[in-house]
Structure formats: structure tokens, C-alpha cells
Amino acid sequence: MSFIQKLNAAWASSDSLLMVGLDPDLTRMPDELKGKPDAIFQFCKQVIDATAPFVCGFKPQIAYFAAAGAEGQLEDLCAYLREQYPHLPIVLDAKRGDIGATATQYAQEVFGRYGADAVTVSPYLGADSVEPYLEWEDRGVIVLCRTSNPGGSDLQFLMTDGVPLYLRVADLVANKWNKTGQCGLVVGATFPNELAAVRQAVGDSLPLLVPGIGAQGGDIAATCAAGCNAQKTGMMINSSRAILYAQGAGHWTEAAASVAKQTRDDINAHR
Numbered sequence: 001m002s003f004i005q006k007l008n009a010a011w012a013s014s015d016s017l018l019m020v021g022l023d024p025d026l027t028r029m030p031d032e033l034k035g036k037p038d039a040i041f042q043f044c045k046q047v048i049d050a051t052a053p054f055v056c057g058f059k060p061q062i063a064y065f066a067a068a069g070a071e072g073q074l075e076d077l078c079a080y081l082r083e084q085y086p087h088l089p090i091v092l093d094a095k096r097g098d099i100g101a102t103a104t105q106y107a108q109e110v111f112g113r114y115g116a117d118a119v120t121v122s123p124y125l126g127a128d129s130v131e132p133y134l135e136w137e138d139r140g141v142i143v144l145c146r147t148s149n150p151g152g153s154d155l156q157f158l159m160t161d162g163v164p165l166y167l168r169v170a171d172l173v174a175n176k177w178n179k180t181g182q183c184g185l186v187v188g189a190t191f192p193n194e195l196a197a198v199r200q201a202v203g204d205s206l207p208l209l210v211p212g213i214g215a216q217g218g219d220i221a222a223t224c225a226a227g228c229n230a231q232k233t234g235m236m237i238n239s240s241r242a243i244l245y246a247q248g249a250g251h252w253t254e255a256a257a258s259v260a261k262q263t264r265d266d267i268n269a270h271r
């Protein structure tokens, strides 16, 4: 099953546009896991098991695993997801961008080594830097367009012949790079006007990965109004820290599940 087929099926079966981000910060581990050699795997596995009923997929952020020397635990986690939750896509947030020869190795890493369904990449090096990922024809390639951080405006809002750069990227991806039909775009929930402009520019079929609700303060109602397609889907709305490190009575996994369910319900109330 291709990434897009899997994502469409997950949107329907889970009745959710929520994607839970797996950003395991060693300084924020629950006491019961502190000091354990596989703490990162155990933490993420318990988050996955607690929140899976409420999500359309999971987005591991590779930096948190690499910084801790925990690539092996990321391999184990992706294998666990593929085995236990084969209906939920794995979007590996790696934001890769390099010349073609090196990109070939990165593509092997994300799709071959980790077995991800999709990867995030930077458009900055242009078409030949993205081509090696597209050779994996059934996998998703999600290109940074209008990122959620304030500094993204430094380049992404630059005008190019009267068109802001982020809309050039949206047009390039939708109309030139998307040869496999498996491409998507990253657009932050913190920029709802630009999210609406991207949705209008690319039409209904391109999926948008939308980080920025939760810890970054993006508004769920505005995000749904701006980014949903005509089918009331079209987005993977990511939340990481607000779910991973949720506070509440009971076990920490119950707090994570409760915030994930509430976030899923908030999204559904507005789409």
C-alpha cells in the first residue's frame, strides 16, 4: 500500500486528522524510565499504545533519537509500529536536503533502514535533491513550504516576481515534482492565512503536514478552516510536546491519551 493510500485509509478508519509527534527528550522522561538503556523506545512505545486509537499516524522526529545515540531504538520503534499498527503511516521528520548522491543515501536511511512511509525534506537544493526520494515510488515525500517557526518568514516570504517563495514551493511540488502522486507539503498551523493560500493553490488532493498546534499555540479552529480539503480531510495535524508531556491525574500515559483524545475531538468539531 502506498503512503497516500495508507493515509486516506487511516483518516477514514480513525476518524482523526491528529498525528502524534514522537520527540523523546531524555531530560523529560518519566521517573520510572529514567536511566533505562531503552528508555526512549519504552517511552515512545507507551505513548503509541496509549494514543493510537485517536490518531491518523505518528511522526518520529529523528533529531531526538540521533542526539541520544538512539538510532537503534528508532529502528525498533518503526518495526514495532509496522507490526502492531500497520494501518497507521510513519512520517519520519528528518528535513533532509543535499545533493543527489547524498540524498540517495538519506533515502535509503529513511525508507530502507527505518521503513518509514514518508519523510520530510527541504526544497532548498531543488529538484535533483528530491529525486532520489521519489525513486521510492510508493513512499511519501513531504516538502517544507511555510514552516511553523517565526524565522521561516526570513526566506519563505521573500517575493519572487510578485509571488512569495513558499507559494512557489507549493506550485513546484504540486505541479512538477509530484510525479509519483505521493508528495505533500509542510505548512505550520501558526500561519493560518498562508495555510489557506497553500490549500487554495494546490487543490484538494495534496496532503499537508501541519505542525504548530499545542506547544506552539496554533489555533485548531483556524487550522481546520484554512487547511481542510472538500472531503474534510487533507491534513496531518501534528502535536508533540503537548501530548508527550501532558500533566494530569493518574499515570502519565493516561494524561497523554486524554490530551490526544481531546485534541482529536477539537479537530473533529471544527472540520
Ligand SMILES: O=c1ccn([C@@H]2O[C@H](COP(=O)(O)O)[C@@H](O)[C@H]2O)c(=O)[nH]1
Binding pocket: 021, 023, 061, 093, 146, 147, 148, 149, 186, 187, 188, 211, 212, 213, 214, 215, 216, 238, 239, 240, 241, 242
Ligand atoms: O515547520 C515545522 C516543521 C516541523 N516541525 C516539527 O513538528 C514538531 C512540533 O512539535 P511540538 O512539540 O508540537 O511543537 C517538532 O518535531 C518539530 O521539529 C515544526 O514544529 N514546524
